[in-house]
Amino acid sequence: MFCFQCEQTAGCTACTGAAGVCGKTADVARLQDDLTGTLVALARAESDGRGDTESDGLMLEGMFACVSNVSFDPKAIAALERRVRAKAISLGEFSSYDMRLLWDAQEDIRSLKSLLLFGMRGVAAYAYHAQALGKSDPVVAAFLYEGMRAVGSDLDMDELLPLVLKCGEVNLAAMAALEEANVSAYGKPEPATVELKVEAGPFIVVTGHDLHDLKQLLEQTEGRGVNVYTHGEMLPANAYPELRKYPHLKGNYGTAWHNQRKEFKDLPAPILWTTNCLLKPDESYADRVFATGPVSFPGAHVVEAGEDGAKDFSALIDKALELGGWDTDRTFAGINGGTSVTTGFGYDTVMSVAPAVIDAVKSGDIKRFILLAGCDGMRKERSYYTDFAKLAPSDSVILTLACGKYRFNDLDLGSIDGIPRLLDVGQCNDAYGAIKIALALADAFGCGVNDLPLSMVLSWYEQKAVCILLTLLHLGIRGIYLGPTLPAFVSPGVLQVLVDNYGIRPISTPEADLAQIMG
Template structure:
């Protein structure tokens, strides 16, 4: 077995890449190499599909989405499952070769990408990692039976480019096309979620846990949560959200379940501490799984694409009975427990998606025109463990009192329990939802630009983003595709963005690394 090379997330060793026997995320070298083999097989599959698009089926598209999703950071640590997916890709390649006359393409060797010229490697990595994020969102939409032909087709186009001999001038437009396609994908997922679960509305969520048995659900998948709520209804087992699934409380078709009680804990990187003595099982529905500590590993359940060796996995039948029975056996807390966020707050607000915000658009526009609101900040993205992320807490605390903070994804846990008051009846912190709900932020920004008859870049709006994994990459590419400039990005810049490519992005879009809250606010507010 060789040594791994992985630099797709923010917390790589030395901000350059994880090598040797294991990554910072806990992924072993063998697992990383197997994920490279899976990716190489997908690239070859894409080359074949591109030759004869008619060989595509929903099953092939689903396999490509699931396989890409499995290679995201903190999703699939199970070597056997990764091998199974690779075998499925090989089976599809053989089927296509036998039925279509297309030559069975050899698997692409990912080492050819990692050893490529620096700027070529950087651009292709942006495409690949962005595609992984797109695939995750497409997967969630497909679960709800929503698909977009352009999104599905582009997955193959992007993958095939990894093995191509394209130069920088050809690759850069394709990088931005990842952002364009991701916008369509996020729009599709927004439609899937709202048409299935209703339009989110502002909702206060408690961080207290009632006495009695309960289950904690983490990840992003709203459909899995709904199925669990159905199966626990009337059983005496309550359900609490964790991490990125907090916005579920704002959806009418989910909040109607009386056993959906509140939110437990904070962002994903705190799970080993928060789950340590938890008298309840935990269900992981998507990425954000860390290697479970022995103190709670017997209480971890995975489902969907998420997998970890020797952890209980709930298959496609979505039978949560074992999880429910363990919750009853553990019994939960004997008395109500009140927990707090990182700043001491005991309640959280969520549900400020585009439907809610645009319903009061006139109020927002009037507040700006009258000088009550001076600036909008979108402060959000991924959270993580690396030092320096307290920047986002301090930034929000120091933001002008007449500014509005829009937020989304798990980065909000740095400050979403703060009480910053209101402006004109509007809360100063508005949680727009999960990472994919960046679509809501885009909808709101476009609507404000139309109201003020200006471009988005002319609005009193600044994006201050944190990143960790590949969904953040595709969202950044979407913002660049839309031409949004002067984005502040941190806590560190991606290791896979070469100095040459960074120079292009800085020149074209004004991307800048965060410095200190004081310096950045002074530059923004003048």
């Protein structure tokens, strides 16, 4: 096998051999390559640059199924490849792409095509969630065909670089569509303090990103005596009025995805996986795993959508009733010992206090905003982000999003002039909200984003982080700190382009980076 798409890739180089660090087998890796090659064929078959609804859906599903920690199931991937193949064949001549040509290509070409392909996988994940709520942007679908044709073509660096940046531009549209879909379905997020406590009695833990799945589960558990808790990237669900109105959405259990084995081992409850961030379960809880959407591993209880998109969670609810939960209430703590966290500081909330924020900057009470955001992961060097948050001076405000925040979101960082020093904007896709906040602040101060007292310190793990990084580059944002390691698929030549044009730099130590940022 050959896979180097995520941050935990073996030796910071590539996963080869029988299985990847994530547990993905060589069999699954090969089938994902076959699926990707067949998606190139589908893009070629849609040569007018615009597919039909079925092709669009297959493209999103196929790309999403190849994101890290989504599917470990060879049967599910093979079945999806057959569906894509059948569609491509129905459109005319079938011409699939052999992914070994990409992995064996000259290193800068391989690097740029990988940036494009992995970025598109992230874009597809966001578009998939928006589509579940009936929102799509034709620009996104058209680009996925264009980008996949480019992956399968003989292009040089000058032709590939603009496409990589265009991927970032298109991702902005995908995230905008998802935000619009979420807000119209669930209302504008509002600040919420979320307890890390589980009440006695039956319950279900929901992880992943798909709010539509959570909403359907909340409806179906109403009056059943089963409480629901968020986990990982589902935490910001507690901020949406149309989700928090359900009294049995009780709060959040656990932390980020890589702690699943520890957190789920003795849980007297089933867990629903709605999207990526599935850590291959061990035997202690494999029979309590329910998977839906593109998520899958062999033996999982799979909840399929019906013709109308509705999902029947009755088997999951029955499992929760059977397991019964704990006899007494239990209080848990984040990794720093805090027993509650906050969320819901999206664009509208932050903008509602914009005059106070501007005054605080002008008076010098707030010296700097720091976007400390991105994915969490296993690497011990990620303690950098906890230390950074603890060391950030009291005149700085930290904006965060995605699951990397579990490294520090249970810390009490206090407030400045009534403005909390830690503002959780939401899930990774809510990077769109953070970008809007930055643009609005730049507008208020009459300067460009790069001239704001704002620094970005990002942590990456998988392909959604790749497309968000490309969006920031598309917007011309310079001086991003990236960690905990640089992507293995960025060649020295491509890294030099990113350093020269965007000033990207690897994180060093919290002390040194903070000194540079605050100075």
